[in-house]
Amino acid sequence: MDIPIEKKRFTKSKIAIIAGTILLISFIIFVFVSSGGKSKLNVDTERIMVSTVTNGVFQENIPVSGIVLPITTIYLDALEGGRVEEIFVEDGTIMKQNEPILRLSNTDLELSLVNQETSVYNLLTQMQISQNAARQNTINKLNQMTDVESAFIEANRLYQLNKTLYDQKAIGRHEFQESENNYNYQKQRMELAQQILKQDSISVQQETNQAKSSFSRTQSALKLMRKKVGDLVVRAPVEGQLTSLVAEIGQSINKGNRLGQIDVLSGFKVRVDIDEHYISRIYSGQTGTFPFNGKNYKLLIKKVYTQVTDGRFQVDMLFDEKVPEGIRRGQSLQIRLALSDEKQAILIPKGGFFQKTGGNWVFKLSDDGKLAYKVDIQLGSQNTEYYEVLKGLNPDDKVVTSSYDNFGDKQELILK
Structure with a gap:
């Protein structure tokens, strides 16, 4: 009968594996405990930027x-369209006020000016004819007034004489009545002639005013037309430097086009x-x-x-x-x-650390400078050189402000 052999539960190899595992775990626990539970990274100080937190004047x-740019720029636009006939100066020239730059030609505009001048001449001729006719009519009325006035004076003289003679009973009533009737008739003629002369004076004045007004409007239209033709010569509106001149000889320019x-x-x-x-x-x-x-x-x-x-x-x-x-x-x-007034604030120099931390934390150096550890901070405004520190740092603290991209998730930096 065979005797069964009891199988050993722990062989030498298993015992060795277990012992090795325990030692490894113990070492890891020792390292973790000895480091306080924080991951560390050795860093060469020559590859990082260490800055000092300061207290100073801050302005966002x-x-x-x-x-x-020049203090003032005056744009040159074509006030009238036309063809470029002459260019008097080159781009970049220093111009004096009203100095000509270029000349355009526009036959339609020039023909309109001739027609307008002809209209003004015809109107002026018609005005002179009308004034001569009115003057002659006034002379005739004045002559008539003279005759009426003379007849009235004679009728009044005869009436006054006959009235005296009639009162003295030197003449009969019929003769006196005849002189009185003639006196009243000449008096009415005199009053009527005066009214006619007065009305003629008013009418002549009205016609003269209307003619002057019409002539003035026509003159204004002629002046405006001459100005439009004059605008075909483009001049410098102010003293300055001509720039961006785009016109060429023979080029057709539309009204309103930018010339320079x-x-x-x-x-x-x-x-x-x-x-x-x-x-x-x-x-x-x-x-x-x-x-x-x-x-x-x-x-x-x-x-x-x-x-x-x-x-x-x-x-x-x-x-x-x-x-x-x-x-x-x-x-x-x-x-x-x-963007703000100047004020006193705690300042940290700007650097690449912000891209990694968003300004929520920073590596701060220990007092002996051999270690840098994470510190939560709060930043406020910024300018081209500094961030404003609201919480977490004090003046004279030293922090790492260079990029943290190579530090991973390390909690502390051992500086060498």
Whole structure:
């Protein structure tokens, strides 16, 4: 009869595996406990940027770019259409006021001017004829008035004489009555002649006024027509530099077409593009600064254009004091546009850490500078150089401000 052999539960190999596993787990637990449960990463200090938190003057601003433009630009539009016959100056010429730039020809307009001049001449001739006729008619009425007046004077003399003789009974009643009737008749003729002469004077005055008014309107129309013909010569409206001249000899120009522009060189302004995100915070009088030839200069917002195009709007800024020497039209400027007043704040320099943390935390160095650990913070406003620290940091704290992309999810950095 065979005796069964009892199988051992733990072989030497199993015991070795179990012992090794226990040792490994113990080592891991030891490392975790000794490190406080935080993952660490060795970092070379030469590959990171360490900055000091400071307490200083803070002003929120944003970086914007601007283009230097003339203080005033006058556009040259064709007031009348026509064909380009002559060009007197070249693009870029410094112009004086009323100096001719180019000449157009327009036969229809010039023919209309001739017809208008003829109409004025005919009207003036007709007015002279009418005035002569009115003057002759007045002379005739004055002559008639003279005759009537003379007859009235004679009738009055005879009436007064016969009245005296009749009172003395030197003449009969019939003779006296005849002289009285003639006197009354001549008196009525005299009054009627005076009314006719007065009415003629009023009528002549009205006709003269109407003729003058008609002539004045025609003269105004002629003056306007001459101006339209004169506008065929395009002149500089102000003193400045001619730019963007687009006309060529023989080219047909329609009324209203843009021919070029005159840039007034008495000063400059800066046209600035700003993201529409800031439109509610931009207003006239805000300031901006820019560096030029080693100095900082100040600009003031003069006008805000609220129309948004492609997510941006524009403002015009003027130089606060004098224009920097050497600045030129078309030059690009990098401007710091202030969005708030200056105030005291805790500041942390801007850096690549923000892209990883969103400003919610940062690696802060220990007092001995050998370790950097995570610290929760709260940031406020920002400008081109600093973030405003609201919570989590104090002045003189040292923090890592370079990019955190290579740190992964490490909780602490061991600095070497």
